[in-house]
Amino acid sequence: MAGDKKISMAVIRRLPRYFRYLYDLIRLDIRRISSKELSERMDITASQIRQDLNCFGGFGQQGYGYNVQSLYDEIGRILGVERRFSCALFGAGNMGNALANYENFQNRGFDITVIFDSAADKVGTAIHGIPVLHVDGMESFLKSKHVDIAILTVPNRAMPDITARVVKAGVKGIWNFSPTDLKLGEGIVVENVHLSDSLMVLGYRLMEQLREDAARRK
Amino acid sequence: MAGDKKISMAVIRRLPRYFRYLYDLIRLDIRRISSKELSERMDITASQIRQDLNCFGGFGQQGYGYNVQSLYDEIGRILGVERRFSCALFGAGNMGNALANYENFQNRGFDITVIFDSAADKVGTAIHGIPVLHVDGMESFLKSKHVDIAILTVPNRAMPDITARVVKAGVKGIWNFSPTDLKLGEGIVVENVHLSDSLMVLGYRLMEQLREDAARRK
DNA sequence: TAGATTGTTAATCGATTAACAATC
């Protein structure tokens, strides 16, 4: 049922993955798919797929399965790909550069409208056509342009100041690339991309794997 | 007990976070901490902290708590920060550039020893002192230099070819920045960084938040 | 010793999987 009951984060985090797989199916010109077939492609159980989708509504048809295009559209709608968010990128370093140049965010409804930095040689330039302004002037820009999301790629030491200021200026979402964990009040949504954490987990799992390989060889 | 029973991924993914918080405590010159105090800082339950740590051994002391430095050392050891992995970076685009310039991976024991690309204007140059070689020659390099990890920042269309080749050349871990989900055999460890997925989840949660805000205002 | 806090077992909660009646 498409009720209003709270959807669990576990389900939400799987939605973009469904979205990607369905897009692939469309490109392969596959028109319909059963939870069974999809489960084999995605390597999750058919049960989970049906449970997940039924959090949002009955998108399938008994005896038939799911129409690929309409399921894709539905999940896109749930993820809100048609709405647009205005984003400000903080930090014009290497990661900031990479994100500013990444076309894909546009397609997903995220417009990076400004980049803030404090380095004199960067302020006044543009990256991928996006103007780089001095961070001192963020408040008036964020408020007047109604920026929804701050993308943070600033050094750790700058984090407390920057986060406090963007939140005060009305930003509601933060995409955080710094290792700092943000402690913010209610009503601010934070999504972390902790690259070092991810790499360390890879390292742990790799060591574990190598230990297993060694044990098997014995 | 420091047994050999399989540690769950949920626990492993929390380890880098403990590691970061303990490092912060060291810098604050805090010598000991109880699970209660740490739980308040990290916003998780004290019970969970004690359960997590006890997967690996009894690091604390009744009536005292945990010694910050030695707990930091223990978790570092579990995460294997002292071992070194040899990494090859594929793709000298914006993301590749950002990763090549990121000092922090070195500190965590990951050495990027080579960058592979196919663009004539990039091959033969160096990024952050790391040589950019043509991707055609990857096999001999990967094998002779015993590369452990491939960091993939290549376009989607190049993924099937590149992954097949790095695995064949003996790479055991993949840090994947492309939206492609890798389907690999047993024994290859893959850690994904799906930036678009993360951003879409942020978008979903933000819409949800805005709906709640609107409901509250009524 | 008394107080504090761990290590660990038991209880609870939530997420995943299995089963099957409903229905296309």
Added chain:
DNA sequence: TAGATTGTTAATCGATTAACAATC
């Protein structure tokens, strides 16, 4: 109609939280 496959309920599994005896 018969076969297929969903939507949904029930069972299982695993992770989190609570409780408390052990012990510093």
